[in-house]
Each structure stands twice: as structure tokens, then as C-alpha cells.
Amino acid sequence: MPRTATGVDQLLHAVRARRPRRGPGQSGEPRWRGDYVVRDAAGPRVSLQEFGYASRELGRAHGRVDDTALVGPFQLLTPEGLDCLAEVCDRLEPAAGTSRFIATRRVRSADLMSPFINNMIRDRAFLLTCSRIVGVPLIPHPLRIPTVQINYSEGHGRPEIVRWHHDGMDYVFTIQLSDGDCYDGGRFTYFQGRTGEFDDVTEHDPRIREADCRARGATLFLHGSRIFHAVTPVTRGRRVTLVVSLFCPYFARRDSNTFWHLAGDDGILATLPNWLRLKWPVEDAAMDFALRAGSPVVTWEDVRG
Template structure:
């Protein structure tokens, strides 16, 4: 994995400026209120006649500029470690993880799923949740061994699709039609998140992905012009960004012209299952309490062979540490 530093490859220091005017995700009692009001995502029938996923859609030699968590202010003792590895990857990208043909097929699928998009108040204003349950193409993509190996090598740890299912694949839709679609300042419940961009900057204005290069507990002290607010240089169609989502505050500004669509895939490391950062109320605020309870119980069941057990639950191949060293 390359150790080229992300800020040397186009990250714009101080890009936040007015972006701190964007709202922040609810916390405390307000998050509980969101959980009471949230409704589970709709479950329409699977797409008829969609493209077929093929393993050759995964690009070769998927590498990109990397920043580690210590550059965000996290101390060594706060990082997951085991199996001879320190789980210290904060951000990798932009990278190309799909071939042009694979990207075209994914774009077609996401365009067809847009009619199922619902509105939300917690973090992302307009999205489809659980998209892999609606699309065989997306389901097969995120469970393809080559795709998982590419993502695991970016993260530096073995990954599988997140077994919680509802938040495993989310498609975000942003359009300049008066709705002011945004992603609020937030950190994810998931530890390992990949965002695929299906449009380029030529297709829209606004819609900038920004992140705070500091600890999550330091974000409340950030102000306009803070040099720790950076913009990820993901302006090309097909650009992908890996993020240690639970440890990094990030946001997306409103689209003021055109259309922007992103696919967000959440992963899980079975080997660090007991260090998973998910909290019940973070998930429930997005999907509602009734939809979250059964998934949460399955996630927290004790396991013996964590890698095999969670992979079976996610319907995924098992990725091992040895696979990453090949």
C-alpha cells in the first residue's frame, strides 16, 4: 500500500470556510427523537433486466494516497491492533476501483433505483438504504472476492460487507432542484466506508466532500477557516474514497447546479468484531428502532470463529490476513 500523503496529492487545506455552516447530526436526546420518528427504508421488488455483475469490473492495482489515524490526532493506544497489524488507516484516495464498463453498469442501476429514494433528516437528506437488497448487480459487486480484496488492501484489514444489511449499501442523490440535498457534518457508525462517485465536477456545482483532519471529540472546537477542514479531491467520475468513517467528521455541501450521485458501501472487519464502533442509537436514528433491533442483536451475538461466522451472515467470501499478504 502506498504511503504517499493525501495532502500532497490535491487535498485543499482550509476548504471548509462556510461549510461549517452546514448542520451537524443530532446527538443526545435529539438523536433519540430521530429514532422514534425514523421509518425503515422501503423494500421494492428487485430490478428486472439489470446488468450482470462480472468480476473483471474490478480495476487492477487499486492504490492511492493514504493518511493514517495518527495524523488525525489519535494516539497509538487508541487504535485496534492484533494479528501483527495496527488498524491505523484513516483515509485512502481518490482511487479507481471499477473499470469504465463496471462504472457504466453501476450508474445505470443507481439511476433506476432513484425512484425508490426516500427523504431523511438524520444525516443524508435523500437516499436509498439497503440497495444491495434491491439490486443483484450491487449485491454481487460487494460480495465479489476481487472487490473485497481490493477494498481490504486499501483498509489494511480483511473486510466483508457489513452484516447489519440495511446500512450496508446506501445511494445518495443530490440535485439542484430547490431541495438543498446535503450530508450533514457527521461521523459514521461504521468503521470502514467506501464512497464511489458516479459523476464528475463537470456535471454539477457544489457537492463538495469535506472532512475534519482531527479527532472526533475535537470537532466541536472547529471554526470557519480552520486549516483542519479539508476537501477531498474526488472530482473525477468513478473516483472512490475509503474512510475510517467512525473516527472522522465529514460532510457534503449542497449541489447548486446539476446532479450528483454516490454509492456508499459499509464494511466490517470480523477480526476486530468486538472493537466495532457501531452504537444502537446512531443506527436507530437513521432506520428507526423496530428495524434496528433484530439486526443489532444478530451483530452482537458472541462468536467463536468470527471471520467465518460474520462472513456467512453477510453472504460473503472469507478474506484472511494471508490474502492481504499475497
């Protein structure tokens, strides 16, 4: 099974990578509204223990266990909100960059380029809904470059560029912005097993599953750092997705990011300042990281509702 680069290849890419491209701020884009969030959003859930993780490996705080592996698909945004988000992502496409390290054209740190996206991921209704889906308090990730990414995939007939990988981020939401009837391929697949068991997996392994997220607006939550996953090649049409990485400040010291995982995407110079900011000692985790992320504080009591 083809995988993303690691080891020396990842190091070389980190050294050579340029800073992520920045486009101009968007003028005339729609305004974000809190009522674009589907407040009672819910979907089918799979636990980390169903992926083979032991109870002792799971995070615990305030009487709750961080055991959610996958939720979805579900609708996170209303039809009007989804239309506005799709319009914003279309406007940002000229800023998308390419790399041999990734399979798609993409825009990184999209929240720094769009007031709509910035306000969406820092809206209390959005964060509360995402937090209740996962079962832990979430805020935007303090590492600003990978917090919001837009992926643009077109039919290219190059299946060799698809790579299985697991994320550095722990709490990842992917929102489908294209109707599945408008493209072929682009299917979200994942391995229902521990990451350490993936080395000998073949494409016919019964633990390779598919999450049916082809409907426009379909949203999938994935505990990205603990699940190997891939998207099959888009062979016809165009597929656009928005990927939002959130963060639980109460589990800050368990964050799964490694420096080289991040630098392999964005380069050493772009990663270093954010990395030092993330790892700086904290006193009050919830308040400290909320201030760093420019986010309202979300508590365990909020998640319980």
C-alpha cells in the first residue's frame, strides 16, 4: 500500500519546502452567521477501542474518556451555510499550491485568508457542535498553518500519487463541498486497526473500510493521528473539501504532532515559530490555548450540555 514519505525523504522535503502560499484577503465574500451550524448534528460513531486501542491508551479528564475514532457522515452546516462556504473556497482556489509530497492542490491556513472561515471556526456554536460530536472540548488548533486546509482534486489519471497516511492532528473534520455525482473516484477509505498494524496491510484486507461522504455537505470526524486513511484518485470531474483541525487544550501534553511531521508539509522555517508557541509551558490549559487560538473557551460542562 503506497504511503506518504517518511524518514530521509520527509527530512529532505522539510529542508526544501517553501513557505505556504498566501493569497490576498477576500473582499466581498459572504458573512459568517452562527445559525449556519446544525446544532443537533449527529452521525454514526466508531470508538477507538473498536480500532483495537486499549483502554489504558485513551485520554481521560473530568470523568470523560477520549474514545471517539470516527463519526459520520453527518451534516454540520445548513444548506445556506454550505453554499457560502463553497463560494469562499472557490474564490481561494487561485492561491492553491502543489507539491510532490501531497496528492492535491491545496490552500493551507485558509482562515488567515478568509474572514468567513476565520469566523466560522471561532464561532461558539460551531465549536460546541464539534465538541459534542467528539465528546471533548475543542478549539481551533494553535498551529495556525495546518488549522484549515482546502483540497482541490481534479481527474488526472495518476493513481500513484495517492498515499496512505495518518495525520499529526488528533481532531479532524472534513466537509465535502462537491456533489459526488459530479466526479468519479475520490472515495474516503480508512484502516480499522491500530496504526502500528498497518505495515503489512494489503488492498484486500477486510479492515479497509469506506466512509460514504460523497453527498454535498457530508462531514466526517476522524481521530486523524490514530487512523491510517487515504482518498482514492479523482478520475473525472472536480472534488473540493475543507479540512478543519481542532484541538483539546485539556489534552495539550498528549498532542500527537511531531515537529518533522509538520515540517515535512510546510518546511522547517514555517513550522518552527508555531511549534515553539505550541510547546511553551501552560498554566491554565483551557484559557491559555483559547487565547492563543483566538477562540471562546469551551469547557467540559459545555460538552455535557
